[in-house]
Amino acid sequence: MRIAATGDLPYYAVIFTSLRTEGDHGYGQMAEAMVEAASRQPGFLGVESAREELGITVSYWSSLEAIAAWKRDLDHQMAQRLGREQWYQAYKTRICKVERDYAFSRD
């Protein structure tokens, strides 16, 4: 996984922070399918994720409308439901406007 190349400001970020339940229950496969499906959505700019105790997934989008459309996607809605029923002990979703960014690279 790489740092997302999100392009020009302004753009939007969805910070999804979660605590998992025990066991997989199909989570790994669904998580991969959801990243794949999100990346085909109009307005998708990139995604970054990592998990230790806490999981953090940040997806980047060109507009609030693009985020709303992805939230309504039927396969995504099913994953959201399974998330509440099986995969997550707790989560928080934060919708953000990225106002500034700066980058460093050794290359």
Added chain:
Amino acid sequence: MRIAATGDLPYYAVIFTSLRTEGDHGYGQMAEAMVEAASRQPGFLGVESAREELGITVSYWSSLEAIAAWKRDLDHQMAQRLGREQWYQAYKTRICKVERDYAFSRD
């Protein structure tokens, strides 16, 4: 680490995504000291972090002024310099306004 209890909207998030260099070079100790120092800053609301290939640390703040003051903190400036010189292959910092949030908890 828990999901940050960030309180009422609006508030701000700093998404710091990084790729590390090989070896520790004092990183672990400094990272802990910086979280400790940040948490004593006015306007600090919480922090969430995880690292796999990619490291993601999201800190939450009450205002852009609070973020700017933390960026100028002298110990933090030294850590930023060491980050560019030693610890990070690449990083991206994104300053965001959190416009909406929603939470789920099984408890």
